[in-house]
Amino acid sequence: MAATDPARTDRRGLIDQLVRFAAVGGFSAVVDYCVYTLMLHLGLPTWGARAISFVVGTTTAYALNRRWAFQVEGGRRRAAGFAMLYSVTFFVILGVNALALAVLPESSWEVTLAWAISQGFGTACNFVMLRWVVFRE
Template identity: 55%
Template structure:
């Protein structure tokens, strides 16, 4: 039992180790997949409840983004604090990607027309664009991971 306690104490008190780019990308994709399930699942749930499509997308984005931020901060970027101003940087990033995501979704709904699955295709495209922006900015600005 002492060995387990020592391991836990050492793990908690240890300096965060540097995580390489490939590991970060892999973790980011895994966290993104889970967060996308949260986003898409709640989006579909809100639509099934008859909530306005753009309101449903906005609320599901917030839920998916919150999931992504918490898991990425803790696991993908190795419990990074982001230093001074990280909360403001995070808020600015997710405000921008919120509007990019909602705007891209709305634009794609208009471009794609009405066919079976158009809501899902629009969601996937909007999610992909926002995800790419998030990774780059989280890694280089918010959590300042070493290059």
Template identity: 65%
Template structure:
């Protein structure tokens, strides 16, 4: 019997995949937050700024996750699955962000914390769905 760590798809592969996913997440989140804050600074409405930042961060994450974190070839089916997943996630993230902005006290850090809460929730959901559905190998 081959030990779990030696099998493809074992604990070691999962841990490496999680670490790569986290690194991609940091890059995607930096793109997302930077775009969001810049768009707000330039006067875009909250919803437009969040939509634009989500598209920029998601596009970055898709390319890096497909090529590096999950190491799979691109296909129309995978791209469609990714768009469906992230479209659904976008609605969830917008809901979490909206609720957070409504309930958090208004301080200089409120917008960033609301973004971080929504991003964290979306990231957890996305990893599970990307691994089990979109980038399943």
């Protein structure tokens, strides 16, 4: 019987984790975007709508990432690390959203594209930090 290659196993684990993270991220992004759109329709300014949608999307992401994507137990330390990471990400995505709104041409899709750009940037940063800092075993 052939021995299992540890590097291949680690790579497979990373890919599986990345796929689950992407699924959770996609679902959480839909939640985030729906809340963002609702808040805009209720008359909130873009920064306020983005702030509220981020909190709702982040709460969804934490619960699903911890249990399914990274399959780790909870605890105060992990929750605090997650909260700290997402607090930093919050300000980053607000800045990226504002920058995108400032540089994108005025159009009917500018607000949605700015949201998508800020979401994508925040998601990439979060995966790296969650994998190697917050949810590491």
